[in-house]
Amino acid sequence: MLTRIHSLFLCSMARATLSLCAPTSHSITPSPHTEAGGPPPCSPPHAGSSGTAGRRAVLGTPRVKWTFISEGREVEILVARGDRVKVSEDYRLRASLPIFHQRYTNASLLLTELRPNDSGIYRCDVQHGIEDGHDILDLRVKGVVFHYREGSMRYAYTFAEAREACAKIGAHIATPEQLYAAYLGGYEQCDAGWISDQTVRYPIHTPREACYGDMNGFPGVRNYGVVDPEDMYDVYCYAEDLPGEIFLETAPARFTLREAAARCRARGAALASPGQLYAAWSAGLDACSPGWLADGSVRYPIVTPRERCGGALPGVKTIFQFRNQTGFPDAQSRYDAYCFRGKERVCVNCVAPGWLFPWPGCTAGAWAHPARLVLGSISQW
Amino acid sequence: MKHLLFLVLISVCWAEPHSDNSSLGHERIVRIQENGPRLLVVAEQAKIFSHRGGNVTLPCKFYHEHTSAAGSGIHKIRIKWTKLTSDYLKEVDVFVAMGHHRKSYGNYQGRVLLRESSENDASLIITNIILEDYGRYKCEVIEGLEDDTAVVALNLEGVVFPYSPRLGRYNLNFHEAQLACVDQDSVIASFDQLYDAWRSGLDWCNAGWLSDGSVQYPITKPREPCGGKNTVPGVRNYGFWDKDKSRYDVFCFTSNFNGRFYYLIHPTKLTYDEALQACLKDGAQIAKVGQIFAAWKLLGYDRCDAGWLADGSVRYPISRPRKRCSPNEAAVRFVGFPDKKHKLYGVYCFKAYN
Numbered sequence: 001m002l003t004r005i006h007s008l009f010l011c012s013m014a015r016a017t018l019s020l021c022a023p024t025s026h027s028i029t030p031s032p033h034t035e036a037g038g039p040p041p042c043s044p045p046h047a048g049s050s051g052t053a054g055r056r057a058v059l060g061t062p063r064v065k066w067t068f069i070s071e072g073r074e075v076e077i078l079v080a081r082g083d084r085v086k087v088s089e090d091y092r093l094r095a096s097l098p099i100f101h102q103r104y105t106n107a108s109l110l111l112t113e114l115r116p117n118d119s120g121i122y123r124c125d126v127q128h129g130i131e132d133g134h135d136i137l138d139l140r141v142k143g144v145v146f147h148y149r150e151g152s153m154r155y156a157y158t159f160a161e162a163r164e165a166c167a168k169i170g171a172h173i174a175t176p177e178q179l180y181a182a183y184l185g186g187y188e189q190c191d192a193g194w195i196s197d198q199t200v201r202y203p204i205h206t207p208r209e210a211c212y213g214d215m216n217g218f219p220g221v222r223n224y225g226v227v228d229p230e231d232m233y234d235v236y237c238y239a240e241d242l243p244g245e246i247f248l249e250t251a252p253a254r255f256t257l258r259e260a261a262a263r264c265r266a267r268g269a270a271l272a273s274p275g276q277l278y279a280a281w282s283a284g285l286d287a288c289s290p291g292w293l294a295d296g297s298v299r300y301p302i303v304t305p306r307e308r309c310g311g312a313l314p315g316v317k318t319i320f321q322f323r324n325q326t327g328f329p330d331a332q333s334r335y336d337a338y339c340f341r342g343k344e345r346v347c348v349n350c351v352a353p354g355w356l357f358p359w360p361g362c363t364a365g366a367w368a369h370p371a372r373l374v375l376g377s378i379s380q381w
Numbered sequence: 382m383k384h385l386l387f388l389v390l391i392s393v394c395w396a397e398p399h400s401d402n403s404s405l406g407h408e409r410i411v412r413i414q415e416n417g418p419r420l421l422v423v424a425e426q427a428k429i430f431s432h433r434g435g436n437v438t439l440p441c442k443f444y445h446e447h448t449s450a451a452g453s454g455i456h457k458i459r460i461k462w463t464k465l466t467s468d469y470l471k472e473v474d475v476f477v478a479m480g481h482h483r484k485s486y487g488n489y490q491g492r493v494l495l496r497e498s499s500e501n502d503a504s505l506i507i508t509n510i511i512l513e514d515y516g517r518y519k520c521e522v523i524e525g526l527e528d529d530t531a532v533v534a535l536n537l538e539g540v541v542f543p544y545s546p547r548l549g550r551y552n553l554n555f556h557e558a559q560l561a562c563v564d565q566d567s568v569i570a571s572f573d574q575l576y577d578a579w580r581s582g583l584d585w586c587n588a589g590w591l592s593d594g595s596v597q598y599p600i601t602k603p604r605e606p607c608g609g610k611n612t613v614p615g616v617r618n619y620g621f622w623d624k625d626k627s628r629y630d631v632f633c634f635t636s637n638f639n640g641r642f643y644y645l646i647h648p649t650k651l652t653y654d655e656a657l658q659a660c661l662k663d664g665a666q667i668a669k670v671g672q673i674f675a676a677w678k679l680l681g682y683d684r685c686d687a688g689w690l691a692d693g694s695v696r697y698p699i700s701r702p703r704k705r706c707s708p709n710e711a712a713v714r715f716v717g718f719p720d721k722k723h724k725l726y727g728v729y730c731f732k733a734y735n
Contacts, residue, residue, distance in 0.1 A: 060457075063523065072469060079526045084411045086526045121470065127459065127523060130482045136470055 062128040064100065064107040069136075070120030077109070077122075114141050116185035116282065143240040144282035145174045145182035146316065147189045147202075148274060150295075153326050154191070155232045162194035162235035169295055171237035171275030172196075178238045179203060183221050192224060193234040200224040200233050239275035239282075246272050246280040248287050249337040260292035260337035270294065272340035274316075277301060281316050290319050291336035296328045298335050420445045420527035422503070422520060432538040433636035435510050438496055439533045441503040441520035459523040460495065460503045464516050465532070467593040472519065476505060488513070512537065512568045512636060539636035540678035541570045541578035543585045544670060547693055547718040550587060555624035558590040558631035565692065566671035567635035568592075572616075574634045575599060579616050588619055589630040595621050596629050635671035640733040642668055642676040644684045647728070653721035656689035656728035665732035667691045672731050673698055677713050687716045688727040694718050695726050 063081040067074050077095050078087040087095055094113045099106040107124060119141045125134045148165060150156055157165055166173045174182075175196045183203035190211040192200050201223045204211050213222025249255075249263050264271050271294040277285075281301035288309035290300045298319040302309050310317035319335075321327030329335070421444045431437040439462070459479040463472040474486040476493045485493045488511070496504040503520055515537045521530045544561055546552060553561055562569045569592045575583075579599035586607040588598045596619040600607050608617045622629075645659055660667045669691045676682035677698035685706035687697045695716035699707035707714050719725065 063526070065528070069470070079528070081526055084526055123470070130459070130477055130479045130484055132461070132477070 060129065062104050062107075062126055064097070064127075065125045066095070066107075066109050067123045067125070068118075068120055069123060070117070074123075077111075080107070113181070113184070115181045116141050116144065116187075140283075142282070143178070143238060144278045145178050145187060145236055145238050146171075146274070146278045147191055147193055147234060148237050149191070149234040149326070154324070155234060157194060157232060157235055159194055159198055159229035159231075162233070163196075165235055166237035166275070168273075169237065169275045170273040171239040171278070174236040174238040176201070179236055180221055189236075191234050192222070193236040195236060198226050198229060200227050200231075201236070237275060237278075239279040244276075244341050246276055246285060246338055246340050248289055248291060249339055250289065254334035255292065255337050256334060257292050257296055257331040260335070261294075263337050264339035267339055267341070269339040269341035272338040274299065276340045277338055278316055289336045290317070291338040293338055296331065298329050298333075299338075420522060420524055420529045422522045422529035422531045424520060424531040424533045426533065428534045428536055430536050430538060431510055433510055433512055434639050435637075436506065436508045437510060437535060439505045439507065439518050439520070439535065441505065441522075441531055441533065442499075443501050443503055443522040443529070445501075445524055445527070457524075461521045461523070462493075462505050463519045463521070465519055466516075475518065507535075510535075510537070512539075512634065515568070515571070515574075515634070536573075537634075537636045538679070539574075539634055540674045541574050541583060541632055541634050542567075542670070542674045542713070543587060543589055543630055544633050545587065545630040550630060551628050553590065553631055554626065554628055555590050555594060555622075558629070561631055562633035562671075564669070565633060565635075566638070566669040566675075567633035570632040570634040572597065575632050576616055578632075579614075587630045588617070589632040591632060593621075594624055595619070596627070597632075633671060635675050637679055638672060638675055638731075638733075640672075640731055641665075642672050642680075642682060642729065642731050644686055644688055645728050645730050650724050650726055651689065651728055652724045653689050653693055655724070656726070659728055660730035663730055663732075665730040668729040668731040670694065670696070673729055674713055677711075684729075686727045687714075687725075688729040690729060692718075693721055696729075 061082040063079065065079045066077040068077055069075075075090070076088050077091045078085060078097070080086070080097050080100055083101055085097065085101075091111075094111060096110050097107055098110050099108055107126060109122070109124070111118065119139060121136050121138055123134060123136045126132060148169065148171075150165065163173045173194060173196045176199065179187075179195055179201060180203075183205075186205070187203050188205050189202055190204060190208075192202050192213075195201050201221050202211075202213065203221045204213070204215070205219045207215070207217045207219060211222070214224070215222055247267075247269075249260070249267065251263070255263055261271050271292060272280075273294045274297060277293060277299055278301075281303065284303055285301045286303035287300055288302065288306070290298045292298055299316050300310070301316050302314050305312050305314050318325075319329055321329055423442050423444070425440045425442065429437055429439060441460075441462075443458075445458075457480045459477070461477045462475040464475055465472055475489050476483075476485045476495075478484075478495055483495070485491070489507070492508050494506050496502055496506050498504070503522055505518070505520070507514060514535060517532055517534045519530050519532050521528060544565060546561055559569050569590060570578075571592045572595065575591060575597060576599075579601065582601055583599045584601040585598055586600065586604075588596045590596055597616050598607070599616045601614045603612045603614055604610055608615075619629075645663060647659055651659060657667050667689065673682075673690060673696055677700055681700045682698050683700040684697055685699065685703075687695050689695055695718075696713050697706075697716070698713045700711045702708055702711055716726075
């Protein structure tokens with residue numbers, strides 16, 4: 001059970017005139033200490049409120065329906081009318097209309113226990129008699145939890161070293177809530193890693209040999225409990241925002257690790273850290289090109305899974321030297337490079353000719369909309 | 382079959398008083414849970430064919446289950462028809478009905494009504510169909526907390542034709558492309574319309590805008606400059622381009638017209654201005670490109686005389702290929718955009734019926 005609740009108000013509403021208001025874009029962090037959101041200022045017009053009582057008797061009470069739209073698929077969250085509300089099974093414990101039953105003009109949706117795959121479009125349909133209206137709002141749940149290990153071997157960190165390892169790659173050690181939210185978002189990793197409360201856990205949806213932990217055949221986050229801080233494990237890190245831009249550099253012969261670092265420097269940037277790449281991936285970066293990162297690892301971010309790009313699951317894919325998923329590639333082997341540049345720099349040519357997407361980080365708030373890297377525009381940039 | 386299916390879907394439904402103690406002691410909230418749909422909306426046909434000027438019924442029926450005497454009477458059934466667009470977040474209001482209230486929107490006003498052939502009939506009748514009516518329509522029925530939808534596509538019989546203006550090839554951005562079609566008594570074609578045209582043999586090696594903002598062209602005889610010689614036939618897709626900055630031709634769509642298209646019998650050849658006047662004098666207008674294509678495709682119009690059209694182009698429609706008149710294929714032949722002062726051509730006129 002989650003002890004903390006991360007919640008979100010999606011605002012909107014209407015009355016007889018059915019004007020709706022909602023922020024166009026909203027981002028929120030699934031971290032326990034920030035209750036971001038809160039009901040945004042939303043005051044429906046009260047014009048003509050005299051005489052609405054009589055009108056309401058004719059029109060009946062308004063009906064509100066919230067729908068979640070992601071990747072073109074619509075999922076009903078809840079429907080309410082008067083004092084009746086029907087919440088879909090998937091949202092039964094975490095979606096509600098806290099104000100609607102007192103004031104029919106406020107149909108704000110409260111969504112708790114946010115998880116990464118809550119990112120998408122929320123649509124609020126209000127119907128009152130023959131009139132109706134709707135509004136949509138774009139929600140992005142920021143932050144990503146990822147498993148991390150140094151190149152050399154499995155289970156190489158003490159608790160203190162684990163915290164340090166995350167900090168070194170531009171991230172933080174994940175909290176239990178963050179790992180659980182990631183698990184609910186579909187995260188699966190069969191490697192025990194340190195969590196901020198000095199426990200050791202790992203998220204499993206498909207129980208299998210060697211991944212049973214304390215839960216045998218059930219899916220869930222395996223938990224070894226609080227363990228000796230000198231014991232050695234991997235670590236789960238959490239990265240939230242990307243205060244800058246990541247870009248992919250390539251060359252016909254590709255780069256060794258040293259050349260990759262030099263190329264990023266020549267571009268006024270530095271090799272990106274895994275934390276930065278994970279954050280960019282969670283914001284929508286998709287590139288099927290393995291590239292060097294600052295810690296000497298080689299990875300690539302996949303949002304839309306395809307067979308030749310690391311298989312059927314999305315995620316940041318890592319190239320390992322050995323079959324047992326350890327060892328970073330030899331520094332002399334050749335890959336592309338992921339560079340990171342802080343936000344303060346001005347970019348010259350934001351839209352590469354002929355390409356539709358503005359370069360990520362070039363416009364203020366570009367990360368509010370998932371940026372997609374278009375391969376091929378890189379050389380023009 | 383539908384009825385049988387529906388019986389199987391009888392839902393388990395119960396209501397319980399809201400048990401959350403933390404709630405602020407306001408009015409009682411009733412939480413409803415259920416396992417299946419209690420309202421089912423069905424379109425008996427997914428696709429309906431008609432043509433400009435025609436009347437059509439978009440089928441839609443709903444089946445519902447009265448839960449209890451108290452539940453059924455309170456809420457009136459509300460029926461709403463909207464038109465889907467290529468942006469799935471945007472729908473265009475068409476018609477709504479609730480109780481005795483009826484409301485229609487935009488250019489559907491005065492042209493739409495409910496069929497109401499039975500108590501559960503939500504079918505929509507559209508009269509005097511215009512080109513813009515083409516597309517997919519959503520029938521939504523709401524009763525109480527329940528709702529369901531069905532989608533019906535309205536297809537129009539007609540003809541797709543490529544268009545580029547006097548300025549030459551690849552000169553239109555998306556917005557200009559839309560206007561160019563409207564000027565020729567047509568609308569910008571959808572992908573489905575171009576695809577159907579390709580299936581019936583359209584081959585055109587210039588890329589043109591489609592209504593969804595994509596740029597494509599149809600190839601039935603693969604060759605080097607048109608996507609490669611050793612490729613399969615198909616509609617070649619350039620993808621989505623900047624609607625303001627990118628410039629291409631356009632594919633237009635038009636359907637039956639209510640009027641008469643004809644070649645004006647005139648003693649001499651004409652300049653463009655003379656052609657314009659000659660049609661007016663005959664109580665008509667100089668014909669548009671959409672009209673020559675519609676006459677050729679839908680009426681089999683055939684005339685081996687090059688004539689001026691409203692956009693300053695010169696064309697002639699051949700449906701019976703013969704020597705010197707498009708010998709190899711039935712087509713609307715394009716002579717070009719000649720100097721408007723050249724006194725070398727006849728004229729095609731169009732007289733609209735009221």
